[in-house]
Amino acid sequence: MKKPSESKGEVALFVTCLVDLMRPEVGFASASLIEAAGFEVVVPKGQSCCGQPNYNGGDRNAARRMAERTIALLQRYERVVVPSGSCAAMIKLHYPSLFDEADALFGKARALADKTQELTTFLAANGYVPAVKLAATRVTYHDSCSGLRELGIHDQPRALLRRIDGLRLVELSEPEVCCGFGGTFCIKYPDISNRMVSNKTADIAATGASVVAMGDVGCLMNIEGRLRREGSSVRACHVAELLAGTLETPGGN
Amino acid sequence: MEIDSGAFVEKARVALADPTLQHALKHIKHGFVEARARAAENLPGFESMRDHARDIKARTIANLADYLEQFEANVTSVGGHVHWARDAEEARRIVGDICRQAGARTVTKSKSMVTEEIELNAYLEAQGIVPVETDLGEYIIQLRKEKPSHIIAPVIHLSKAQVADTFHEHHAQYGFHERLTERGDMVREARSILRERFVAADVGITGANFLIAETGSAVVVTNEGNADLTASLPDTHIVVTGIEKLVPTLDDCHTLLRLLTRSATGQDITTYMSFFTGPRRGGDLSGPSAFHVVLVDNGRSDMIGTEFEEMLRCIRCGACLNHCPVYANIGGHAYGSVYPGPMGAVLTPSLSGIEKAGHLPNASTVCGRCEEVCPVRIPLPRMMRHWREREFERHLSPRGMRWGMGFWAVLTDHPRTYRIGLWIASRALRLIAWRGWISRLPLAGGGWTAFRDMRAPSGGTFQRQWRKRGGRR
Numbered sequence: 001m002k003k004p005s006e007s008k009g010e011v012a013l014f015v016t017c018l019v020d021l022m023r024p025e026v027g028f029a030s031a032s033l034i035e036a037a038g039f040e041v042v043v044p045k046g047q048s049c050c051g052q053p054n055y056n057g058g059d060r061n062a063a064r065r066m067a068e069r070t071i072a073l074l075q076r077y078e079r080v081v082v083p084s085g086s087c088a089a090m091i092k093l094h095y096p097s098l099f100d101e102a103d104a105l106f107g108k109a110r111a112l113a114d115k116t117q118e119l120t121t122f123l124a125a126n127g128y129v130p131a132v133k134l135a136a137t138r139v140t141y142h143d144s145c146s147g148l149r150e151l152g153i154h155d156q157p158r159a160l161l162r163r164i165d166g167l168r169l170v171e172l173s174e175p176e177v178c179c180g181f182g183g184t185f186c187i188k189y190p191d192i193s194n195r196m197v198s199n200k201t202a203d204i205a206a207t208g209a210s211v212v213a214m215g216d217v218g219c220l221m222n223i224e225g226r227l228r229r230e231g232s233s234v235r236a237c238h239v240a241e242l243l244a245g246t247l248e249t250p251g252g253n
Numbered sequence: 254m255e256i257d258s259g260a261f262v263e264k265a266r267v268a269l270a271d272p273t274l275q276h277a278l279k280h281i282k283h284g285f286v287e288a289r290a291r292a293a294e295n296l297p298g299f300e301s302m303r304d305h306a307r308d309i310k311a312r313t314i315a316n317l318a319d320y321l322e323q324f325e326a327n328v329t330s331v332g333g334h335v336h337w338a339r340d341a342e343e344a345r346r347i348v349g350d351i352c353r354q355a356g357a358r359t360v361t362k363s364k365s366m367v368t369e370e371i372e373l374n375a376y377l378e379a380q381g382i383v384p385v386e387t388d389l390g391e392y393i394i395q396l397r398k399e400k401p402s403h404i405i406a407p408v409i410h411l412s413k414a415q416v417a418d419t420f421h422e423h424h425a426q427y428g429f430h431e432r433l434t435e436r437g438d439m440v441r442e443a444r445s446i447l448r449e450r451f452v453a454a455d456v457g458i459t460g461a462n463f464l465i466a467e468t469g470s471a472v473v474v475t476n477e478g479n480a481d482l483t484a485s486l487p488d489t490h491i492v493v494t495g496i497e498k499l500v501p502t503l504d505d506c507h508t509l510l511r512l513l514t515r516s517a518t519g520q521d522i523t524t525y526m527s528f529f530t531g532p533r534r535g536g537d538l539s540g541p542s543a544f545h546v547v548l549v550d551n552g553r554s555d556m557i558g559t560e561f562e563e564m565l566r567c568i569r570c571g572a573c574l575n576h577c578p579v580y581a582n583i584g585g586h587a588y589g590s591v592y593p594g595p596m597g598a599v600l601t602p603s604l605s606g607i608e609k610a611g612h613l614p615n616a617s618t619v620c621g622r623c624e625e626v627c628p629v630r631i632p633l634p635r636m637m638r639h640w641r642e643r644e645f646e647r648h649l650s651p652r653g654m655r656w657g658m659g660f661w662a663v664l665t666d667h668p669r670t671y672r673i674g675l676w677i678a679s680r681a682l683r684l685i686a687w688r689g690w691i692s693r694l695p696l697a698g699g700g701w702t703a704f705r706d707m708r709a710p711s712g713g714t715f716q717r718q719w720r721k722r723g724g725r726r
């Protein structure tokens with residue numbers, strides 16, 4: 001950990017519920033990347049879910065409560081970084097829409113939105129250069145929907161990945177088509193979701209890549225789970241894991 | 254409007270397993286998605302044109318009553334008639350009355366989703382009037398007694414062989430006994446039959462892509478020219494369309510037309526663009542002697558001032574359908590509604606009530622691709638979410654989901670409980686895993702593991718491990 005004197009400042013890492021529960025490795029990889037970019041990492045205590053499941057499920061009141069909590073928790077930090085395009089978009093775009101403009105919370109939501117960044121956007125904006133080396137690896141990248149369309153995350157992760165020594169980035173034929181995760185969609189409409197993720201795994205196979213990277217743990221679980229069920233040897237990972245070089249030795253115990 | 258969204262899950266499953274349909278749906282990607290992308294790229298200023306189009310339509314909707322009055326006055330001044338239909342029943346009755354007065358036995362039809370919406374054909378048939386669809390696609394599904402599965406490509410769900418069979422079966426009565434398999438031959442055969450219908454028809458009914466307030470014109474675009482023949486050969490022309498089709502000026506119409514064709518099929522321009530303004534006047538060599546416009550409300554004006562007002566900007570280009578990954582895999586019939594896909598998910602509940610359209614706004618991953626391509630920038634995902642909110646408020650969402658979301662909200666509200674809950678979940682997942690993977694989950698998770706495995710968490714939650722390692726917080 002860097003000493004405060006040489007640090008560019010403090011970053012609050014909002015890990016998202018899926019990283020917290022399903023993929024702690026992504027949290028550790030993100031923390032190490034933020035540090036490598038010259039910042040100090042804090043993980044504010046008491047964080048939970050950004051509220052997306054309730055927001056998309058039509059439970060606006062609960063989503064608002066969850067937003068209030070998150071705003072209260074994060075507002076004192078100068079920068080907030082989220083290793084997920086959809087959760088970052090929830091905070092940046094949807095939080096302000098949950099409050100009346102006359103409401104004091106609207107201003108606070110806006111303020112939080114302004115200082116929140118998705119991980120690869122943050123790294124790219126702060127001139128981070130990956131230090132990791134790979135043995136020649138063909139990697140493809142899936143654009144997660146919210147990050148791509150709501151936050152314009154497209155070039156940032158690609159630029160970062162391309163700078164990894166030994167990594168060759170190959171494009172999917174339809175990188176921007178949804179993988180079928182969609183929060184509760186995958187549970188409510190399993191047949192359709194399955195077809196969508198199967199299209200995605202077929203697209204991945206056609207690239208000949210051995211790794212597929214993406215920026216959201218929801219899509220990651222979906223694509224990885226399908227690859228595994230199909231008996232594919234392609235590894236699915238979060239971009240942060242590739243950049244931090246923790247893919248083969250995940251950060252867990 | 255007949256809605257059958259309750260069977261969505263079952264119909265979607267059938268659609269996914271239908272190889273002919275699946276093959277047919279592949280055309281969407283190459284025929285429409287790629288063509289639109291090329292067209293958008295080749296037109297400088299395409300994006301700002303979309304902003305302009307959105308503004309035109311927003312302004313029109315905001316002053317709809319005024320523009321409608323202007324439109325009516327201009328139609329009347331050139332000798333046409335405007336009729337106002339509050340709902341489907343009234344619309345059917347008005348059309349029926351005009352047909353009866355014209356002594357109609359055969360009616361040709363072209364390009365009207367609204368007549369599908371108000372189920373006009375069944376009504377006319379019950380009155381002893383024979384409606385003949387003249388758009389090739391509509392004609393095919395009329396023969397097959399099916400419904401359109403796409404708002405601009407009604408037979409996108411059919412294969413060429415199915416069309417060949419349909420013609421073979423139905424055209425024998427006209428003396429055509431050979432089963433044709435070449436596209437050109439099939440079109441020629443259908444055309445020769447339709448030609449006679451065009452001439453025989455007493456009334457022609459078209460829809461309208463746009464109505465122009467400043468001129469009182471109805472605008473129809475087609476690639477087959479059938480709208481022209483429908484509108485100008487019979488003695489009476491009836492335009493049946495929704496009140497939201499209005500645009501203020503000819504210039505506005507021009508902007509929207511440029512976007513419509515490019516968004517729909519990727520064409521710079523369609524083969525036929527027809528502007529119908531009033532009946533035949535002195536000196537005109539052809540055209541109907543009576544021109545009627547039936548303006549259908551059927552729930553549209555109720556959308557004004559609500560979260561769904563922006564949906565009235567829709568110009569029915571179908572781009573949202575073509576780009577929707579759910580639509581692309583199940584086709585239009587699964588939605589059980591005249592208007593399928595993302596636009597239908599918002600419009601259908603607005604027109605017929607959310608009670609009947611329950612699945613539609615839910616059957617989307619809100620991936621946002623529809624909004625990305627919508628020429629008039631309708632925030633479709635946001636409006637689907639609004640419908641979900643209405644369902645939630647009225648306790649229409651599935652109970653399991655309501656409970657799940659309620660439970661999650663309570664958990665996240667209490668940091669300690671959340672931490673413990675996640676810790677338990679993390680342990681539990683590791684316990685049921687085998688070599689780090691889970692291939693069978695209970696309850697709602699069954700939907701997940703029916704088709705996918707799940708990697709079990711490797712250790713405790715991130716937050717717990719972070720603290721254990723002495724990380725800052």
Ligand code: SF4
Pocket residue numbers: 516566567568569570571572573574596623626627628629630631
């Ligand atoms: S909602 Fe937009 S994209 Fe869909 S049909 Fe209407 S205008 Fe076209």
